[in-house]
Amino acid sequence: MKALERVLAEATRRLPECTDTPRLDAELLLAHAYGIERDELLLRPPALPIPPAFEEFLERRCQGEPVAYITGRRAFWNIELEVGPGVLIPRPDSETLIEAAIEHFGKGDGPERILDLGTGPGTLLLAALDQWPRATGLGIDASEAALAYAVRNAERLGLAPRAHFRRGDWAKRVTERFDLLLCNPPYVAEDAELGPGVAEHEPAEALFAGPDGLDDYRRLAPEIARLLNPGGLAAIEIGHDQAEAASALFVAEGLAPRVAHDLADRPRALLIEVNR
Structure with missing residues (x-):
């Protein structure tokens, strides 16, 4: 354990x-190098040499x-997703949308049909x-690469x-109505500063939305009413x-x-109900 701690401490100093989150990153990367979960690394550390791959990962x-x-x-939430270059990495902030939907539908059967725009x-x-x-759903995205990940994730999760x-352009050619609409559109202004590695590695089309970051909301706003069933909910992430x-x-x-506010009490989503 002491040798493992020294390795993690040194990796933390480098990051x-x-x-x-240098310590967390070091733990996740070392666990990945061993082919185990982070919890196992910390609770039952393997009595094995440090894998050579760890240095590459660092x-x-x-x-x-x-x-x-x-x-x-x-x-993300209660699932684990395969991700990689070409897709936006899920953030905990986006769980605000799922929490809002659970609150909206309460203890009932929940939504029957779900639409995820920009999935x-x-x-x-x-x-x-x-x-x-009991729900079924439709996910739309403009990126073939992202959709390939989505299909594999659905298969792996048994969903x-x-x-x-x-593939689609937001709600264009979507004629069905849904009980729940979820959407995490690009909302970063073109000149905004992002965290280390974000703009360099994650797809720009999933991040940036014009000079003020509002371009995609302008396209989405006129579509919401026609997409929701009475009593339904649209949960749309915002900066x-x-x-x-x-x-x-x-x-x-x-x-x-x-x-709706996230766990840090920052505005994180717009919640819209349409009663007809």
Whole structure:
């Protein structure tokens, strides 16, 4: 254990310039090098030499490559997703949308049909389908690479029979109505500064949305009312400083968005109900 601790301490000292969580990153990368989970590494450390791959993983992290791309996976809500270059890495902040949906549907059967616009690797749709076993859903994305990850994730999680994915341009050519609409669109302003490695590695089309970060909300706002069943909910992620500006775009379409906050109490999602 002492030898392992020394290795982790040294790795932690090497990482601060490329990450805000150097110790966590070191633990995840070492566990990945051993082919075990982080919990096992910490609770039952293997009595084996440090795998040579660990040094390679550290060097990649020092160059700014995200941990999730190095390990090829990322936990989100109650599922684990395969991720890699070409897809947006799921963030804990996006779980705010799932939490809001659970609160909306309460203890009932939940939504029957779910739409995930900009599904990426299937993040929100698959988390929702895992939450509500009777639901089926449609995930749409403009990226073939992202959709390939989504299909593989659905198959690995046993959700493929209930999840359909297709390439598309937001809600264009979607004529069905849904009980739950989930969406994490690009919302970063073009000149905004991001964390280390984000802009360099994650797809720009999943991050940036024009000079003010609102371009995709402008496209989404006119579509929401026609996509929701009565009593349904749209949960749309926003940047922490966009609540007022993004809300105004939906208000202009006759909608009444509410703001949901993340665990840090920052504005994180617009919640929209359509009663007809």
